[in-house]
Amino acid sequence: MYVDKTSTNLFTSSSLHFNHPTESETIRIWNQTSNDWEDAFTVPQYLEENAYLLTVSLARNNSITEWILIDNNQPADKRTVLASWETFLKRALFSDSDGKCEEVIAHGIASVYCEPGLRKLGYASRLLKDMLYSDIDPGFYQRLGWNPFPSYHLEFEPKVTPYGATPLYAEDLAALCGKDEAILRTLFSEPSTESRPRFAVVPDHDHLVWHHSKEEFGAQRLFSKIPLVKGAIAGPPGNRVWAIWMHRFYRHLDSRDSSANILYILRFVIEDRAPAAGDVRAIFQAAQTDAAEWELGKESIPCLQWYRGDGLPSTLDWVLNEKYAWS
16 A cells, blocks of 8 residues: 655654554565565465464463554554554563562564555554563664663584483473573572572473474474474482573575574573583584584574552563573
């Protein structure tokens, strides 16, 4: 649909509103975003994946909401979608500097999109002044009032190597997620060593199921098989180390650019504060081996908007700023 860019300043127009797309608008948005986000899929496969991911645990019970920015003067199904995005409802923990811990609500934002003809007009800026958790271009978001948090990454080349860790499978993960959350709650119940409040998205099982559902959907469609190993664990009870990962397929393995495919470590857990170095090494060697066996390449900056009421701090430590929380 045509928009006359000179007739009115739609960025500041009072007729602009957030709304939810109709079913036909959702399909239209998915077709538009396929040009940038289909990765190794065909367009029909990309549409199928989007519909499927709305049914998995992190999205059920209205935990994912689709949004559009529209001109309220236009009728549904005939209106121009100026920008689109999704929000994910997430469980999170907040602890003050004294260790008073409470469960709070966080909303992750994903799939922010403007079709090419509507870019550079301020529509994405308008919606992001009100909400955001993202990993794209921290400078852009900082100008809109968001606080970029440091994001530290280690990259390892895929390599088949002997390792002493035990593989983790899907049936192992729920119990480990429960233990992980318990460790986090214990930490948040202690006074902060930095005398600052802390925030963390809860590393629950729903997040892992979301990532692994996306992983398995892609692998099954592209290669007619799925990755069974979901991570690795090493060390004795009480002093264990484990990592949970996913395989992301940006290119088909038969393509010349299959090195763009990545094994992402979603969550790295240390059960005790003094793990054995050999156990940590074994985890990363297991990840390198799995990446090599799937012919993957090597293993951006998250931002957070903190809504605070009277008496709440202006800064905080974002704990567990890891890949599991990225939708």
